[in-house]
Amino acid sequence: MSDPGLNRSALVAGVFFIAAGAVFLLERLGVWDVSLRVLGPVLLITLGIAIILGGRASRPPP
Amino acid sequence: MSTPAPLPPPPEPVTPWAGRLVLGVVLALFGVGWLLESLSVDVPWDVVFPAVLIGIGMMLVVSARSGAGQVGLILAGIVLTVLLVLGTAIDIPFGGGVGDRSVHPMGVRVEREYERGIGTLTLDLTDLDLDAIEVPFDLRARVGIGELVVIVPEGAAVRVEAHAGLGSVRVDGMEEAGIDAELSVSAPGAAPRLRLEASVGIGEVRIERV
Numbered sequence: 001m002s003d004p005g006l007n008r009s010a011l012v013a014g015v016f017f018i019a020a021g022a023v024f025l026l027e028r029l030g031v032w033d034v035s036l037r038v039l040g041p042v043l044l045i046t047l048g049i050a051i052i053l054g055g056r057a058s059r060p061p062p
Numbered sequence: 063m064s065t066p067a068p069l070p071p072p073p074e075p076v077t078p079w080a081g082r083l084v085l086g087v088v089l090a091l092f093g094v095g096w097l098l099e100s101l102s103v104d105v106p107w108d109v110v111f112p113a114v115l116i117g118i119g120m121m122l123v124v125s126a127r128s129g130a131g132q133v134g135l136i137l138a139g140i141v142l143t144v145l146l147v148l149g150t151a152i153d154i155p156f157g158g159g160v161g162d163r164s165v166h167p168m169g170v171r172v173e174r175e176y177e178r179g180i181g182t183l184t185l186d187l188t189d190l191d192l193d194a195i196e197v198p199f200d201l202r203a204r205v206g207i208g209e210l211v212v213i214v215p216e217g218a219a220v221r222v223e224a225h226a227g228l229g230s231v232r233v234d235g236m237e238e239a240g241i242d243a244e245l246s247v248s249a250p251g252a253a254p255r256l257r258l259e260a261s262v263g264i265g266e267v268r269i270e271r272v
Binding site: 006007008009010011013014015016017018019020021022024025027028029043 | 108109111112113114115116117118119120121122123124125126127132135136139142143146147150
């Protein structure tokens with residue numbers, strides 16, 4: 001059951017930023033060598049999914 | 063006479079200050095960092111930017127129910143993500159500081175890495191005692207956006223690997239320009255005593271022999 005008071009867009013964006021921040025932090029600390037050839041598409045895919053999920057959640061029920 | 067039905071409880075107050083609070087804290091943190099940089103204190107921007115992004119994400123998750131103040135946070139998060147992606151793509155050392163910097167190591171007192179975020183970095187290696195340092199010595203110089211000039215003694219056994227994410231590299235009269243421009247030059251004959259990796263994200267790398 002969905003929570004009407006919950007802003008799913010903000011939630012999805014928040015989770016996305018936490019994940020992206022963690023990836024960049026690991027990369028900057030030298031723990032994980034991230035290649036843009038992988039990172040760029042993955043970020044775009046994740047962002048697209050986040051936008052789709054946020055849009056579906058904010059659409060009013062029929 | 064019937065008593066009126068009790069009024070429904072008022073809705074939970076939204077917290078528009080949450081976004082402003084985070085924005086204010088972020089701006090204040092950047093200000094403090096900038097001030098410390100101005101006072102020659104090395105600020106680890108490489109770690110600060112991702113940490114701020116994580117903080118924004120956590121704030122969004124926590125405030126997902128409040129329904130306000132999130133647009134600014136989402137915009138800030140998007141801008142920061144784009145900056146970090148660009149920084150990864152063109153290898154911008156956020157921690158290198160801003161402005162022009164000249165370094166002239168003498169004898170054997172040399173660091174393994176020199177960097178500048180934005181500006182010009184001039185690295186003069188003419189007084190480096192290549193016969194006394196541990197060989198082969200690996201030295202890395204990086205500039206995010208700007209110019210990197212490395213001066214090496216003529217005839218020294220130095221191998222140079224120069225790279226520009228977007229811009230040009232000039233080594234020993236040779237020049238490459240464009241995206242991912244790179245040149246690799248080894249001194250003929252002797253094995254290299256110094257292996258120099260010079261790179262800029264956007265700008266120019268110039269290796270001069272004097």
